[in-house]
Amino acid sequence: MGDFKPLPSKELHKNFLEKVVELLFNTVVFTTRKDKVLLWRSPEDLLKEFDFELGQNGESQEKLIQVLKNTVKFSVKTGHPYFVNQLFSGLDPYGLAAQWLTDALNASVYTYEVAPVFTLMEQHVINEVCKMVGLEWGDGMFCPGGSFGNGTAINLARFSRFPQVKKSGSKNLPDLVMFTSEECHYSIFKFASFLGLGEEAVIKLKTDEVGKIVPDDLEQNIIKYKDKNVVPLMVVATMGTTVRGAFDPVAEISAICKKHGLWLHVDAAWGGGLLFSQRYRTKLNGIELADSIVINPHKLLAVPQQCSLLLVRDKNLLHSCHSRGAEYLFQRDKYYDSKYDVGDKYLQCGRKCDVFKFWFMWKAKGAAGFASHIDVLMDLAHYFEEQVNCRPEFAPVSQRQYMNVCFWYLPRYLRSRPNVSDFHAELHKVAPQIKMVMANHGSVMLNYQPLKSLPNFFRFVSQNSSLTRNDIDFILDHIAEIGDALFLD
């Protein structure tokens, strides 16, 4: 076949890649508690210290290894046990192995001919997860993140009610509104704008003291807008809100949606992984009543970034809403049944393979492995909350609903004088200062934020089941120590 000349540079390249792998093993993959989570530099300093410049000529392999070392040196170790800053963390070795294989194969998952294993695997995984949701669930797609999945769901809701929108657009539709929690993810607003509905079409529903939608508020709003001749299109309920981890009462919301003819989308990007947990599955009660669901295995299940699923109850909807039948890719005279070409039901064309890392972790651990992972994390969250409740220097923000533990560190002068004037304003300044000190130490990365009228508070959340109760003690002690030093009486 052709000429058999071996690639001349094979040994050179292999040698380089071996060095890279060794470097990654030594500095990233097996990071331990003895390592720092980050080596903090301000943006201005990093711009000076790291050589971002791109030149006309290439660099030597020695220099390139140094470049990789510096990249690692100044990057945050998101797999470190004390990276508890986001809704992702941890580094699963099987997930990583699968990513490395995915990269080496460099597939684009649109046609069976180009990605035979991965197109079938996607459908298999979608079917398996659908089964876990409910018998009648039909289809799904992998998305580049939950935001895109939520946006796609809004469009499916609109298309399902007004199929003419695909061809003739939204210009002749009635005014539409959709309802979601005031604690929902911001992607709902971003994509409402993108889709031409506008941010103002998103009506925020009040949440209760733990962060859940109040169903009565929903129904009153639906009636109010109907009376104004506005069409209530859909509800986006959240299972696992970003900050407080609240689960909206989906069964009740579904009943209201059915009564009034609204689409129900569930943003379970963060909570959806509980499908794998026999013990905590009940938190997802009612999810099967939705019309569409977003689940991000890269969050709770610690699959590497990104792995996000949009599931749709109606088997044919993704195809009828998105298909275009491009003839250069989805030829109708192929040498195999073109129903296996999944690409036309997607909005993306070329698309990175996100299924393999999830499938391979599932294969490696089994469903039972994911369930144990969740048990460990829930136990840690329970322990964290207990400690917050029983230690005088901490105060809970609201009752824990899930993995998220939201809490304040109280400086001593606020602890002893809770009625101090501008208590709220003082407390608001505490978390940012403690976070800055932790960043300077490189010790812990922990997020904080305000919420509604509440001043800045910390949110502990981890997806890394190698954490132990000792780690939690360490994190809380560390915060208290910094706080005590920062805020004198």
Place this chain on the structure above:
Amino acid sequence: MGDFKPLPSKELHKNFLEKVVELLFNTVVFTTRKDKVLLWRSPEDLLKEFDFELGQNGESQEKLIQVLKNTVKFSVKTGHPYFVNQLFSGLDPYGLAAQWLTDALNASVYTYEVAPVFTLMEQHVINEVCKMVGLEWGDGMFCPGGSFGNGTAINLARFSRFPQVKKSGSKNLPDLVMFTSEECHYSIFKFASFLGLGEEAVIKLKTDEVGKIVPDDLEQNIIKYKDKNVVPLMVVATMGTTVRGAFDPVAEISAICKKHGLWLHVDAAWGGGLLFSQRYRTKLNGIELADSIVINPHKLLAVPQQCSLLLVRDKNLLHSCHSRGAEYLFQRDKYYDSKYDVGDKYLQCGRKCDVFKFWFMWKAKGAAGFASHIDVLMDLAHYFEEQVNCRPEFAPVSQRQYMNVCFWYLPRYLRSRPNVSDFHAELHKVAPQIKMVMANHGSVMLNYQPLKSLPNFFRFVSQNSSLTRNDIDFILDHIAEIGDALFLD
């Protein structure tokens, strides 16, 4: 810091990952011409032969290595020199090294605090590519593929003209149309639907004999729609069409856009990499006149999937169109200047780092390395076209504009009798049959498609600069040999 217990499974995991890397070296990364491009199985057979099943319990490491071997065995080797099926191919060792590092760091590029190196690097690369386009170019974003980039550009065009759409949606806008080539990428239609404009708002412009928009047709259409009280919003010009590699005359189109007040988006997903080529840069003449551009480094420049850039002339537009200011992520009381938090100008929230592989390849090869890569590929395309023109068993579809060489294989009975009745219908059946035989051999993957009224033809295109003229001879001989055997007189 905390407890210092080493991860108990470190050796186990390291050992496993080492085996995986070895497997990838031996079976994927250094694939040669002696290997097959693919081991063809029909979907029905692969479903039986590959164990897709996911169980309750995990598998042993030995079993998992076997699973990886099978995944590789049945996957297409897109890095193989004879994978000439899509607008991506090849496997760059520096790109792969960078991907492996990106995976190990598992960053999400939204805030400086979580991705310090990569947020700054994105801005640096965007600035560098902007400079190559034109002095006044301002900003950009990385996208999960060119389709998403094109869709985002449509929304920017709408927002730029009607900024109220972000808040109040498109309901009070006039009827809008946009113009693009009848040979444009299908993403324009998919995203016109998604954004609520509808497919019918996309007006297809006629192309000439080589696949370029005819500017007169554009201006006539603009006038026609204005007369109907429809607002012409934008033109999407293509630089490097998917099938024929045509470059629309952007400078002329820009003049018409300016005259009539239309936004000009250039889909240079395929052609944009020519920015790196001194020799072929003129093909992009006029690109600097656009308002937005999509360039996919994962196409011409052979950066691993996915790496796609949307550039925008107006420095502030991405932020003003997309920002939402989520307080849990983009806090305003951070310990660094929050202008370095790039995430709010994006539609995605969590986002995989796509910049590092591009930056690192650039660092490794230099701009000169990309330029040489392009020279080699253009020379190969030139040689391919020459061979097609001079060999009687092949016929060109139209004059080559770029890397794409579009051609027919002519069975002997059609060669000698060009006036045979249903010549067109007969020729239409040829390419699919030859492709099927090549798939069965696992020898070459080469795409075919119809176009406008033209019957199925092959499209040769490669982004793998390790190809030689011998390879091209081999591919053409191989097609001729199969064709001669399949189609008797």
